Amino acid sequence: MKKLIIFAVSVIMCLVFSGCEPDSYRAFMSIESGTGTSWSQKHDFLDGTKGHVLNIGKEEQKMVIEIVTEEGRVDIIAKDQNGEIITEIENAETGTYNFSAKGKVKFRIYCEEHRGSVAVYEADS
Numbered sequence: 001m002k003k004l005i006i007f008a009v010s011v012i013m014c015l016v017f018s019g020c021e022p023d024s025y026r027a028f029m030s031i032e033s034g035t036g037t038s039w040s041q042k043h044d045f046l047d048g049t050k051g052h053v054l055n056i057g058k059e060e061q062k063m064v065i066e067i068v069t070e071e072g073r074v075d076i077i078a079k080d081q082n083g084e085i086i087t088e089i090e091n092a093e094t095g096t097y098n099f100s101a102k103g104k105v106k107f108r109i110y111c112e113e114h115r116g117s118v119a120v121y122e123a124d125s
Contacts (some may be wrong), residue, residue, distance in 0.1 A: 072111065
């Protein structure tokens with residue numbers, strides 16, 4: 001029992017000190033795909049928090065976030081490897097949003113009964 005408690009405390013401390021925010025979401029009819037530099041998800045229902053990391057590369061790239069919102073709400077935050085916010089989109093409507101990034105980029109989407117899709121890819125592709 002003592003080992004289990006030590007393990008649980010260690011995991012919690014790692015999450016707190018590394019700035020991790022665990023995924024916690026419910027999805028229905030969801031399709032997700034991606035590569036190292038792109039990611040997309042289409043869903044009939046997504047509720048909760050979901051994250052994804054892309055490795056854009058050493059050179060700064062122009063990137064696109066393409067969002068389709070048929071119902072519900074979606075917020076997106078992208079942070080660079082230093083934890084600085086690169087772009088933040090609240091209550092995103094259908095459209096494209098541009099930003100520039102390099103290195104590892106952490107995306108966090110917050111959905112409230114969202115129906116639609118989210119895609120992130122290089123502007124040139």
